[in-house]
Amino acid sequence: MSDYDYDLFVIGAGSGGTRASRVAAAHGAKVAVAEEYRVGGTCVIRGCVPKKLLVYGAHFAEDLKDAKRFGWQVPDECEFDWKTLRDNVMEEVDRINGAYTDTLESQGVEIIHQRATVSGPNEVTLADGTKKTAGKILIAVGAHPSVPTCPGHEHGITSNEAFHLEAVPKRVLIAGAGYIANEFAGIFHQLGAHVILINRTKEILRGYDQAIRDRLLQISLMKGLEFRFDATFEGIEKGEDGCLTVSMSGHEPVTVDLVMFATGRVPNTEGLGLETAGVELDEKGAVKVDEDNRSSCDSIFAVGDVTNRVQLTPVAIREGQAFADTFFGDKPTRVDYGCIPAAVFSHPPLAGVGMTESEAKQKLGSVRVYSSDFRPMKNVLAGRDERALYKMVCDGETDRVVGIHMIGPDCAEIIQAAAVCVKAGLTKAQFDETVALHPTMAEELVLMR
Template sequence: MDDTAYDFDLFTIGIGSGGVRASRVAAAHGARVAAAEEYRVGGTCVIRGCVPKKMLVYGAHFAEDLEDAKQFGWDIEGKSFDWVRLRDIVQRDVTRLEGLYGETLSNHNVTVFEERAEITGDHEITLASGKVITATYILIATGAKPHMPEFEGNEHCITSNEAFHLEEVPKRVLIAGGGYIANEFAGIFNEFGSKVTIANRSDVILRAYDPALRDRLLQISLTKGIEFCFNVEFEYVRKQEDGTLLVKMTNHEERVYDQVMIATGRVPNIDGLGLENVGIELGRKGEIKVDAYSKTNIDYIYAVGDVTDRVQLTPVAIREGQAFADSVFGPDKPYAVDHSCIPSAVFSHPPIASVGMTEGEARNSLGNVRVFQSDFRPMKNVVAGRSERGLYKMIVDAANDKIVGVHMIGPESPEIMQAAAVAVKAGLTKADFDATTAIHPTMAEELVLLR
């Protein structure tokens, strides 16, 4: 069939961060684009992920800021926290952002179908309404969804999706998982006054991060009153007559919680997409396998973002969507996204930020490395009377003085890391940092004062 005989040049399934970018850019290149979203435009990040979560993180920080204000001369009487007010304000802003995403697509003449879409044949998509559409190219950008392990009573548990819509802050909350979602929500709920317990199948939190950072976060979290139960699995969760949850974990007695939240990772969102109808190849965990240019084993079907077998981060999905649209519909030579040296952050209390190799990875890969470290107490914490300490760590290849990793925990670490990540990505050396004048007094100056 000639390309002009298809209804659209591109049909995007899933209008999250990656899908929006790909659809907009493809349309800007002159393609006829349609996209389908069964829930809300914006995807996980905007609707039920990093954006509303960061708003809750901001809200949670005021708990300590208001307490610390006394040491800075401020007397604040009658302070109180209203969860419902914050929740509703956050959701209103989410709706505003959703509208902006919709306007962006509309302004680029992207046809949007607010219903489920399934691949039903060669170059063919069928909508939930029964409408059949054809397209030269199909892009799958449906993201990922929370993983819910199998155990008795898991239907009584929530995931991060539901955490944004709770009627009240739970007095006692059990969070299952040791990754970034578990630790971020542990910090949020703890600052809002919950008694928080983290239950993890292993004895390690934030496995992908440098051990020095995760050990420091564990220490600080314990000091803040967060409890950790390691090497446990759920036996059952039973709802009691008063609405509380009776929980039994291995090697533990039964305990009662008001809420149980499962944060044990995310899995590719592929259910009902009809991938089997065209023979799209999947990985062991259901991820769509793609090449460097986001192409699946089916020549005209591509996939970007968390539904693939690459890095599950919103900025990565956006870059992949951009590269796909430029490469397939743009005038220039196709290009691939560089997935190396990607910075990341955990918006815990305090936050963690990282780029490049951990110390262990560097030693295994490079052999001879130099490690520079600053273990300090931020000035604000000193004045406020808080013992909480920050930790910055720099990993350097001894053979050429290049910085191969920077790892930080402390206030505003993600904000500082964005600039540091540019330096690491560019291959700057420790000498380049040493030659840079510090901005004093700041926490960031520690990066150029490491000796």
């Protein structure tokens, strides 16, 4: 018999915590998971799932216009009801929340709907004061949106609140230029809002290939989105009419109906009691962990966004699986962080895997870059000038494909298969030897010159 109440106590039932909980339980461990909000975490409840559904909904704005060129008799002015989309999205969130809950319960995991904090190396304290002990504690509490401390910041919202708006605002200012900012910029724009993005630097989507993000900026400007670079928030004033006037450095003030902060995410470690067990945090408040997800306290582990390694849902899931298999399944496993594919569900979407051209030149020296710059067949018939761009980055000495980057319709779907090729170390010659599937967007992967 164990000297503890549980073999594993998980704090946070998001993607990483849920996977670790159910897999550890399947291996025979006695597991409890504490969740103060809803099972499913950021991705399911207020992140990638509802966001992607909004992207689908927003895309009909262009699809309905394009449909005329394909013979459909579509009215010039189509009515859009935001509340219908919003409520249907939230209904789907509820369904997935229930599915996650059922999965945990079917594996025998005890779900505790309370906030839990660490009160010792093997002890947690629930919000009602109850104390529980466990052989191992897993921190999987994720992260939350960062909000600037400028005067009037309380008048802005974050992506958390964007899913629950009463109406689509006519004028939106989004602070930030990362994937969340560009995705919501596309959503709001397609739903009829005038969108302004402001950023502290001159770059959008830092970390993605330069040519791909330049193409997104070009297309976004062509669509009517407005960008203000080298701009720092100075303050927000709310007028009697409810409108918000935003002051910023280097630019004239602007008045909008909604301000949204998309300026990064902060690990949820504040007030978690980790100091009681000697758990070390980095300068951003993230839990420091080793390759086996172990913190500076031998009995406490962490996975997902709270570690600030790679803030992506599939990574958190992999980390949770690896943790459970290693410590409860006698299958030592470590996550390989190389060649992680990533996508931005902007309008149009972009995606990439492996090294960018700049990274490859710095690391390899000799590189060869192949590309395809073309107008998708659908855009041709629809009368749209919008072009797609694919890039393949290869090691100049070995011909090995070290990176693939693209922007255009369906690129997020295509990059998943491409990631397997990059991960496997295939060469450009092997891509060339593969017969193209015509007519498709994906065929450009084997036709690049």
